[in-house]
Amino acid sequence: MADSTGTLTTTEPSPSLPPLSSTGFARWMWRQFTSMRTALILLFLLAFVSIPGSILPQRGTNPILVEQWIADAPTWGPLLDTWGFFDVYAAPWFAAVYLLLFISLIGCVVPRVGVHWRTMRMPPPPAPRHLGRLPEHQKFTSQQSESAVLESARDYLASRRWRVRISDPDEGAWIAAEKGYLRETGNLVFHLALIGILIAVAVGGLFGWRGNVIVKEGSGFSNTLTQYDAWGGGRFSGPEDLPPFAFTLQDFRVEFDRTEAQLGSPRLFEADIELQREPGAPLVNERIEVNYPVSIAGAKVFLVGHGYAPQFTVTDSQGRVVLDDWVVFLPQDGNLTSTGVIKVPDAVPEVGIQGLYLPTTALDEVRGPFSIFPEADDPSVFLSAWTGDLGMDSGNPQSIYTLETEGMEQLGLRALIPGQTWELPDGAGTITLGNYIRWASFQIAFDPGKEAALAASVLAILGLLGSLFIRRRRVWVRVHTADDGTTLVEVAGLARTEAGELPVEVADLAADLKGKQ
Amino acid sequence: MTSIGLAEASNFAVYATMVTLTFAMIAFAMSFSATRVAAPEGLPVAVPVGVPVGVPVGVGATESLPERGAVGLAPGLRAANIGMALTWLSFVLLLIGVTFRGLWAGRVPWGNMYEFSISSALGILGVFLIWSLTRDLRWLGLFVVIPTLLTLGLAVTVLYTEAAQLVPALKSYWLIIHVSAAIICAGAFTVAGATAGLSIARSRAEIKGTAETGWTKNLPDAERLRILTYRIIAFSFPLWTFAVIAGAIWAENAWGRYWGWDPKETWAFITWVVYAGYLHARSTAGWRGDRASWIAILGLVAFLINYFGVNIFVNSLHSYSGV
Numbered sequence: 001m002a003d004s005t006g007t008l009t010t011t012e013p014s015p016s017l018p019p020l021s022s023t024g025f026a027r028w029m030w031r032q033f034t035s036m037r038t039a040l041i042l043l044f045l046l047a048f049v050s051i052p053g054s055i056l057p058q059r060g061t062n063p064i065l066v067e068q069w070i071a072d073a074p075t076w077g078p079l080l081d082t083w084g085f086f087d088v089y090a091a092p093w094f095a096a097v098y099l100l101l102f103i104s105l106i107g108c109v110v111p112r113v114g115v116h117w118r119t120m121r122m123p124p125p126p127a128p129r130h131l132g133r134l135p136e137h138q139k140f141t142s143q144q145s146e147s148a149v150l151e152s153a154r155d156y157l158a159s160r161r162w163r164v165r166i167s168d169p170d171e172g173a174w175i176a177a178e179k180g181y182l183r184e185t186g187n188l189v190f191h192l193a194l195i196g197i198l199i200a201v202a203v204g205g206l207f208g209w210r211g212n213v214i215v216k217e218g219s220g221f222s223n224t225l226t227q228y229d230a231w232g233g234g235r236f237s238g239p240e241d242l243p244p245f246a247f248t249l250q251d252f253r254v255e256f257d258r259t260e261a262q263l264g265s266p267r268l269f270e271a272d273i274e275l276q277r278e279p280g281a282p283l284v285n286e287r288i289e290v291n292y293p294v295s296i297a298g299a300k301v302f303l304v305g306h307g308y309a310p311q312f313t314v315t316d317s318q319g320r321v322v323l324d325d326w327v328v329f330l331p332q333d334g335n336l337t338s339t340g341v342i343k344v345p346d347a348v349p350e351v352g353i354q355g356l357y358l359p360t361t362a363l364d365e366v367r368g369p370f371s372i373f374p375e376a377d378d379p380s381v382f383l384s385a386w387t388g389d390l391g392m393d394s395g396n397p398q399s400i401y402t403l404e405t406e407g408m409e410q411l412g413l414r415a416l417i418p419g420q421t422w423e424l425p426d427g428a429g430t431i432t433l434g435n436y437i438r439w440a441s442f443q444i445a446f447d448p449g450k451e452a453a454l455a456a457s458v459l460a461i462l463g464l465l466g467s468l469f470i471r472r473r474r475v476w477v478r479v480h481t482a483d484d485g486t487t488l489v490e491v492a493g494l495a496r497t498e499a500g501e502l503p504v505e506v507a508d509l510a511a512d513l514k515g516k517q
Numbered sequence: 518m519t520s521i522g523l524a525e526a527s528n529f530a531v532y533a534t535m536v537t538l539t540f541a542m543i544a545f546a547m548s549f550s551a552t553r554v555a556a557p558e559g560l561p562v563a564v565p566v567g568v569p570v571g572v573p574v575g576v577g578a579t580e581s582l583p584e585r586g587a588v589g590l591a592p593g594l595r596a597a598n599i600g601m602a603l604t605w606l607s608f609v610l611l612l613i614g615v616t617f618r619g620l621w622a623g624r625v626p627w628g629n630m631y632e633f634s635i636s637s638a639l640g641i642l643g644v645f646l647i648w649s650l651t652r653d654l655r656w657l658g659l660f661v662v663i664p665t666l667l668t669l670g671l672a673v674t675v676l677y678t679e680a681a682q683l684v685p686a687l688k689s690y691w692l693i694i695h696v697s698a699a700i701i702c703a704g705a706f707t708v709a710g711a712t713a714g715l716s717i718a719r720s721r722a723e724i725k726g727t728a729e730t731g732w733t734k735n736l737p738d739a740e741r742l743r744i745l746t747y748r749i750i751a752f753s754f755p756l757w758t759f760a761v762i763a764g765a766i767w768a769e770n771a772w773g774r775y776w777g778w779d780p781k782e783t784w785a786f787i788t789w790v791v792y793a794g795y796l797h798a799r800s801t802a803g804w805r806g807d808r809a810s811w812i813a814i815l816g817l818v819a820f821l822i823n824y825f826g827v828n829i830f831v832n833s834l835h836s837y838s839g840v
C-alpha cells in the first residue's frame with residue numbers, strides 16, 4: 001500500500017487492451033477476473049445482494065410472515081418469490097456472487113502463494129546504485145575498515161532477525177537486509193482462511209441437520225425423525241444419522257419481570273431433563289438454559305421457546321370422556337397470548353375447538369381478549385367449538401395447530417376459567433378447562449463444520465493482524481574507502497509498505513555503526 | 518450508594534457530559550475558524566507535535582495546525598487546548614455515567630439501546646482521546662464531539678429506558694466480549710468516518726485551489742487525512758472481524774446456529790464486506806483517493822443502519838432495544 005511518499009507500491013498496471021489470439025485473450029480475461037478491481041466490484045456486489053434478505057421476511061426464519069407478505073402483495077409477492085427474494089441466501093443469484101468472488105480469490109491467491117514461497121527463499125535484492133536517493137538515508141565516516149563495518153552491520157541486523165545478504169566481491173562492498181515477510185504470509189493466510197470458512201459452512205450445510213420439538217413437562221422425547229415437529233437436514237444427512245438419545249422434561253421454570261418498566265420481560269428459563277445418552281445408558285439429570293445447551297454425541301440440544309399446555313376434559317353426546325389431556329398452545333406475543341386447537345375425532349359427533357389461552361386475562365373493545373402478563377396469574381380460555389367432519393380420515397397430513405373449519409358448523413363461543421365447564425349446544429357434549437402445565441421447545445442441531453469454521457476464523461484474524469500491522473522493509477549499508485583512508489559509510493532504508501518504524505530503525509543502525517569506532 | 522442514588526448519579530453524569538461536550542464543541546469551533554497565518558518562509562509547513570523531542574519522526578508524525586511561528590494560531594490554539602481538556606473531562610464524566618449505570622443494574626451496562634448508545638459515545642471519545650496521545654488531533658476535535666453529542670442527545674431523549682435485568686439470551690460472557698469489541702468499533706468507525714469526510718472536503722479544496730483559504734485551511738492535507746483514515750480502519754477492521762466471530766459463537770450457544778442471516782447478522786456482514794472493500798480500494802489503482810474515503814463513509818453508514826435501523830425498525834432476534 002503506497003501510503004507515504006517514496007514507498008514501493010503493489011499496484012497493478014492499469015488494464016491494457018486484450019490481445020487478439022484466443023489463448024492470449026483467455027489469459028487476459030482471467031487476469032482481469034482475478035484483479036483487485038474485480039475483487040472490489042464483487043465485494044460491493046456481495047454487500048448489495050445481501051440487503052434484500054434483511055428487509056423482506058425470509059422463509060428460513062419466518063415462513064408465516066412470508067406467506068402473509070405474498071398474500072398482501074398479489075402482483076409483487078409471487079414475482080419476488082419466483083426470483084428467490086424470500087430465500088435470498090439460498091438464491092442462485094446470491095450464490096453466483098459469492099462463488100465468483102471465491103473463484104477470483106483462488107485465482108488471485110494461489111499464484112501468490114507460489115511467488116511468496118520463492119521470495120521467502122531468495123536473498124534480499126542488491127543495494128541500489130544511489131542510496132542517497134532513498135527517503136531514509138545517512139552518510140558518515142568511520143575509522144574502521146570496510147569489512148569491519150560490514151561485519152558489525154551484519155551482526156547487528158542478523159541479531160534483530162533481518163534476512164541479510166552480503167555482496168560478492170565483484171558486486172561492490174555492501175550488505176542488504178529485508179524484514180517483514182510475514183506481512184504477505186499473513187495476507188495469504190487470511191485469504192486462504194476465508195476459503196476455509198466457506199468450505200466449513202458448506203460441510204455444515206451438507207452433513208448437518210437440525211430439528212425442533214415441543215416437549216410438555218413430564219413427557220419424553222426420543223431422537224427419531226417422527227418425534228420432531230420440524231426437521232431439516234443437508235443433502236448428505238438423513239434420519240439414520242440421528243444419535244439414539246432420549247430425554248424426559250421433568251421441570252421447566254420461567255420467571256418474568258414484574259417491575260413496571262420491564263413488565264413481562266423474561267428473566268429466567270431453566271429446563272431440567274432426565275437424559276439417556278444411548279439405549280441402555282444410565283439416566284442422568286441435566287439442566288438446559290438459554291446460552292447453555294447440552295451436548296449429546298456431537299449434537300447439541302438448545303432451549304429455544306416455551307408456552308402453556310392447559311388441561312381439557314371433553315365428553316361427547318353420549319357422556320363418554322373422549323379427551324382428557326394437556327393441549328399445547330402456541331404463544332403469539334410476549335405476554336403469551338396463545339392459540340391452540342383441540343380435535344376430538346372419537347367424539348360423536350366429531351368436535352373441533354379453536355382456543356385462545358390467556359395467562360393473565362384482559363378484555364378490550366378493540367383488541368378483544370388478550371393477555372397482559374406472561375405468568376398464569378388470571379388464566380382463562382376463549383373457545384370456539386365446531387362440529388362436522390374433521391377430515392382426519394382423509395389421509396391428508398394436518399397440522400395439529402390449525403383447524404380446517406370449512407364444511408364444519410360452528411356450535412358456539414364461550415370463555416372458561418379453570419374448573420368451569422361448557423355444555424355444548426344441542427347436547428353435543430361438554431368441555432372443562434383444568435389446570436395447566438408448561439412446555440418447552442428445543443432445537444436439536446448437529447453441525448459438523450462449526451469447529452472448522454471457528455478454527456478458520458481464528459486463522460483469518462491472525463492472518464489479518466499480520467497483514468495489516470507487519471511492515472515489509474529493506475535496509476542497505478554500503479562502504480567505500482575514501483582517499484584519506486577512512487571508511488565512508490552509507491545507510492539507507494526503504495519501506496515496501498507504510499514507513500512506520502523504518503526511520504527509527506535506520507537511525508539506530510547508523511548510530512550503532514558510528515558507536516563501534 | 519442506594520440504587521436510586523446510583524441511577525440519579527448516572528443520569529446526572531450523562532447530562533453533565535453533554536454540557537461539557539457542548540462547551541468543548543464551542544471551543545473547537547472557535548479554534549477551527551481561527552485565521553491561519555501562513556508559515557514564514559523557510560519554516561517547515563508542518564511541525565511534528567506530540568512526539569517526544571529527539572525521536573526521529575517519519576512522514577507519519579507531521580500534522581497540520583501546530584504552533585506556527587511565535588504568534589500564528591495562538592488564539593485558535595488556546596481554544597483547541599481548552600476543547601481537548603473539556604473532552605477529557607467529558608470522557609471521565611461519561612465513564613462515571615456508564616459505570617454507575619452498570620452498578621445500578623448489577624450487570625454490564627449493555628442491556629438496551631440507551632446503554633449501547635451512551636457506551637458508544639464513550640467509545641468515540643475513548644478512541645479519539647487515546648489516539649490523540651500519539652499525535653496532534655486538535656483539528657479533529659470538532660468532528661468527533663459533534664457525533665458524540667448527537668449520540669448522547671438521541672440516547673437521553675428517544676432511547677432512554679430504565680435499567681432492567683438482562684433477558685436470558687443476553688446472559689452470556691460472549692455478550693461482554695462481543696459488545697465491548699463492537700463499542701470500540703463504533704468509536705473507531707465514527708472517527709474514521711470523520712477523517713474520511715474531511716479528506717474528501719480537503720481534497721476538493723485542494724483541487725479548487727482553496728485549500729489555504731476555505732474552511733478546510735486548518736486541516737492536514739488530503740493525503741495525510743487518507744492515511745489517518747486507513748490507520749483507524751486497519752485497527753478496527755480486525756476488531757470488527759473479531760466482534761462478528763464472537764457474536765457467532767454467542768449465537769451458536771443461544772440459538773443453536775452460528776450464522777442465520779438474521780437482519781442484525783446480515784448488516785454486520787455487510788459492514789464487514791464494505792470495510793474489506795475499503796482496504797482493497799486502498800491498494801487498487803484509481804481507487805486510493807476520494808473513492809476509498811467514500812467507501813469508508815459507506816462502511817459507517819452500514820454500521821449505523823445496523824445499530825439504529827435494525828434495532829428499531831426490523832423484527833430481529835436481536836431486538837432487545839427496549840424502546
Ligand code: HEM
Pocket residue numbers: 001010034035036037039043101102104105106108109187191194467468754792793796797799800
Ligand atoms: C472473500 C472476499 C475477500 C475479502 C473479505 C478480502 C479481504 C481483504 C482484506 C481485509 C485485506 C486487507 C489486508 C491488507 O490491507 O493488507 C485484503 C488484502 C488483499 N486482498 Fe483481499 N479479500 C477478498 C478477496 C480478494 C480477492 C478476490 C483478491 C484477488 C484479486 C484479493 C486480493 C488481495 C490483495 C492483493 C490484498 C493485499 C493488499 C495489500 O497488501 O495492500 N482479495 N483482502
